[in-house]
Amino acid sequence: MKKLASLLGVLALSLLLSAVAAFGLAPAAQAKEAKIGFAFSMTGGAAAYGATQKNGAQLALDEINAKAGADGIKLVALFDDDASTPQQGINVFNKFINADKVSVIMGPTLSNTAQVADRIAQQAGVPVLAISNTAQGITEIGDFIFRDSLTEAVVIPNTINTVKAKLGIKKVALLYGNDDAFTKAGYEAFKNALNQAGIQIMSEQTFAKGDRDFSPQLTQIKGMNPDAIVCSALVEEASGIVAQARQLGIAASVPIIGGNGFNSPALIKNAGQAAEGVIVGAAWNAASPLPLNKKFVEDYTKRYGVAPDQFAAQAHAGVYILNEAIKKAGDPNNRKAIRDAMTQVKDLDTVLGPFFFTPGRDAGSQPVVQVVKNGKFAVLGN
Amino acid sequence: MNVLGQQLVNGLFIGGMYSLFAVGYTLVFGVLDILNLAHAAVFTMGGLAALWLVQSAGLSIWAAFPLATLLAGVLGLLVNQVAFVPLRRRPDTYFSGLISSIAMAIIFEALAMQIFGAHNVRFPAGTVPVVIWRLGGITITLLQVEILATVVLLMVTLTQLLKRARIGKAIRAVAENQRAARLLGINVDGVIAFTFFLSSALGGAAGILFGLYFDSLSPDMGRPIELKGLAVIVLGGMGSVPGAILGGLAFGLSEVLTVAISGTSNLRDAVAFTMLFAIMLLRPSGILGKGRTREA
Numbered sequence: 001m002k003k004l005a006s007l008l009g010v011l012a013l014s015l016l017l018s019a020v021a022a023f024g025l026a027p028a029a030q031a032k033e034a035k036i037g038f039a040f041s042m043t044g045g046a047a048a049y050g051a052t053q054k055n056g057a058q059l060a061l062d063e064i065n066a067k068a069g070a071d072g073i074k075l076v077a078l079f080d081d082d083a084s085t086p087q088q089g090i091n092v093f094n095k096f097i098n099a100d101k102v103s104v105i106m107g108p109t110l111s112n113t114a115q116v117a118d119r120i121a122q123q124a125g126v127p128v129l130a131i132s133n134t135a136q137g138i139t140e141i142g143d144f145i146f147r148d149s150l151t152e153a154v155v156i157p158n159t160i161n162t163v164k165a166k167l168g169i170k171k172v173a174l175l176y177g178n179d180d181a182f183t184k185a186g187y188e189a190f191k192n193a194l195n196q197a198g199i200q201i202m203s204e205q206t207f208a209k210g211d212r213d214f215s216p217q218l219t220q221i222k223g224m225n226p227d228a229i230v231c232s233a234l235v236e237e238a239s240g241i242v243a244q245a246r247q248l249g250i251a252a253s254v255p256i257i258g259g260n261g262f263n264s265p266a267l268i269k270n271a272g273q274a275a276e277g278v279i280v281g282a283a284w285n286a287a288s289p290l291p292l293n294k295k296f297v298e299d300y301t302k303r304y305g306v307a308p309d310q311f312a313a314q315a316h317a318g319v320y321i322l323n324e325a326i327k328k329a330g331d332p333n334n335r336k337a338i339r340d341a342m343t344q345v346k347d348l349d350t351v352l353g354p355f356f357f358t359p360g361r362d363a364g365s366q367p368v369v370q371v372v373k374n375g376k377f378a379v380l381g382n
Numbered sequence: 383m384n385v386l387g388q389q390l391v392n393g394l395f396i397g398g399m400y401s402l403f404a405v406g407y408t409l410v411f412g413v414l415d416i417l418n419l420a421h422a423a424v425f426t427m428g429g430l431a432a433l434w435l436v437q438s439a440g441l442s443i444w445a446a447f448p449l450a451t452l453l454a455g456v457l458g459l460l461v462n463q464v465a466f467v468p469l470r471r472r473p474d475t476y477f478s479g480l481i482s483s484i485a486m487a488i489i490f491e492a493l494a495m496q497i498f499g500a501h502n503v504r505f506p507a508g509t510v511p512v513v514i515w516r517l518g519g520i521t522i523t524l525l526q527v528e529i530l531a532t533v534v535l536l537m538v539t540l541t542q543l544l545k546r547a548r549i550g551k552a553i554r555a556v557a558e559n560q561r562a563a564r565l566l567g568i569n570v571d572g573v574i575a576f577t578f579f580l581s582s583a584l585g586g587a588a589g590i591l592f593g594l595y596f597d598s599l600s601p602d603m604g605r606p607i608e609l610k611g612l613a614v615i616v617l618g619g620m621g622s623v624p625g626a627i628l629g630g631l632a633f634g635l636s637e638v639l640t641v642a643i644s645g646t647s648n649l650r651d652a653v654a655f656t657m658l659f660a661i662m663l664l665r666p667s668g669i670l671g672k673g674r675t676r677e678a
Contacts, residue, residue, distance in 0.1 A: 043499075043500045043501065044500065044501075047500075047501045048501075178646065178648065179648070203645065204645065205645045205646065206645065206646040206647065206648065207646075207647045208647050208648060210606075211647055212596040212598055212603075213392075213396060213596060213638075215388075215392040215638070216389060216392055216393075216637075216638045216639075216641035216642045216647075217641060217642075217645070217647070219385055219388045219389050219392060219642065220385060220389075220642055220645065222385070222388070223384065223385035223388075236502055236598070239598075240596065240597070240598060243597060247512075247514065247521070247523055248388070248521050249514065249516055249521040270504060270597075272507045273507075
């Protein structure tokens with residue numbers, strides 16, 4: 001009898017405990033967390049882009065998390081370095097997916113890395129938002145791959161047409177890196193756009209990643225007297241090319257027209273005076289009067305001491321897009337629901353302007369054409 | 383014609399830097415019959431040291447250049463002391479010295495990575511005044527003239543030093559026959575140490591000029607030039623100083639002309655090394671190599 005009473009007592013106690021536990025858990029479950037893996041190039045050839053991407057993303061994360069109340073979803077950021085190489089990109093993606101169990105991945109910085117790393121995420125069913133991949137064939141990897149960066153196929157024809165209309169160029173020389181997915185894709189887009197615009201390509205010259213001496217190619221180009229030099233290169237090589245072109249005496253009246261790789265303040269810093277007049281197609285209009293964009297430029301400059309570039313803007317917008325999708329999905333751990341919610345993002349206010357994804361999961365925003373003037377990117381037209 | 387002239391000028395400058403690098407390389411080989419594979423790392427350290435002196439210590443390049451060159455020379459002494467001296471009294475120094483010099487190269491590169499990071503770094507704008515001359519369509523910058531003048535000055539000084547100065551004669555004596563030199567009262571260890579100092583100072587100077595010319599430095603910038611330097615001294619004749627100068631110029635010109643003619647830099651190294659292969663078949667001792675006899 002005594003035994004039965006004590007047994008009942010234990011039972012009652014355990015019931016009470018479990019009830020307390022259940023109540024105790026409920027508020028904790030309400031402050032939901034969504035883990036986001038950020039794979040950016042902090043070292044290697046693309047380190048200049050990766051650094052500003054991290055800054056832009058961090059700014060957006062802090063803004064969103066500051067607002068996320070008791071019922072909001074907190075974004076937990078995991079940053080890792082893809083070292084500008086596909087090999088390291090694969091390692092980082094595997095770690096994010098299997099060890100950290102992130103809900104969604106942002107990055108990697110380079111298209112070259114994305115070509116292989118994104119396939120791993122697609123197989124594992126983890127949504128990826130690319131924020132700087134501009135080569136063709138990235139979102140074609142699968143239905144979990146999105147991007148808020150405009151493809152070269154959108155930006156470059158716009159650049160060429162604008163430059164043709166404003167400057168009336170008729171014949172150009174092409175210079176590009178032929179051992180990299182991004183610079184090669186840029187070259188192909190330029191070639192198509194030039195052919196369609198009826199601009200003559202006088203010569204095509206190439207270089208390899210890590211080259212420091214471009215004077216042989218530039219000397220040949222100078223000898224042909226082109227109206228402009230069209231160049232597809234990453235920022236390290238681009239800086240060398242721009243500086244050496246002006247040093248070799250290619251007149252400032254012959255503009256150098258670059259792809260997305262030129263789109264970094266690092267180019268202006270590296271090449272200095274020689275960067276004046278460089279023309280770059282861009283996905284983000286730094287001088288846009290939209291209130292959100294103005295605030296972004298102000299806050300970013302205040303926090304980091306330098307003006308943001310397109311890569312920071314795309315990262316900032318990317319975090320807002322992911323936040324919107326995760327909120328719409330409701331469950332931060334349901335990767336499939338987040339993917340489906342991504343396709344529903346529409347008219348979202350971002351620093352890139354009102355944002356939506358095209359049916360091909362590419363960015364639906366508008367490109368602009370910029371020119372370097374007095375050490376800053378200014379708008380040439382759009 | 384202007385294009386060709388400009389390409390020859392381009393090749394001359396690249397070649398001049400290769401020569402300067404290779405002369406240091408070949409000097410140690412001429413004296414010791416051993417390759418110092420830390421030479422490319424010293425080249426990098428020279429360039430980065432000059433950058434540090436200009437950027438962080440605020441010196442002008444005119445002060446930073448000799449200081450960094452001196453520092454590279456001291457690094458050469460260190461390489462000799464750590465990687466070669468302890469092994470010299472043992473049998474089979476040939477390969478062990480080669481390996482330990484690779485270790486020194488790795489240590490230097492890792493050190494540079496720690497200090498400067500893995501990315502490319504640059505001299506601040508205006509380190510060297512930008513003056514550009516145009517002579518009948520050929521463009522030459524003040525920097526190029528300064529580089530050429532430095533290279534020529536260093537080469538002439540080195541040749542005269544080896545030919546006339548007491549230490550130069552001692553170096554040649556040690557190169558000829560270490561045992562005989564020792565018997566004649568020459569401080570062989572001192573001469574070897576001095577050779578390392580000289581060789582590394584030249585390598586460091588090449589690194590500074592390379593960094594200034596391309597305005598881009600990184601801890602791994604020595605790697606491509608290491609292989610080219612090796613090819614240049616094989617081309618010119620192992621251990622021959624004039625051969626290294628000639629080899630460097632030939633290598634630079636072949637690179638530039640290959641890119642100019644083919645319009646792509648992918649074939650650059652292929653053509654240069656094919657040329658090396660052909661010369662090895664036709665003249666196994668190199669352009670100015672003289673079989674077994676050595677000249678330092």
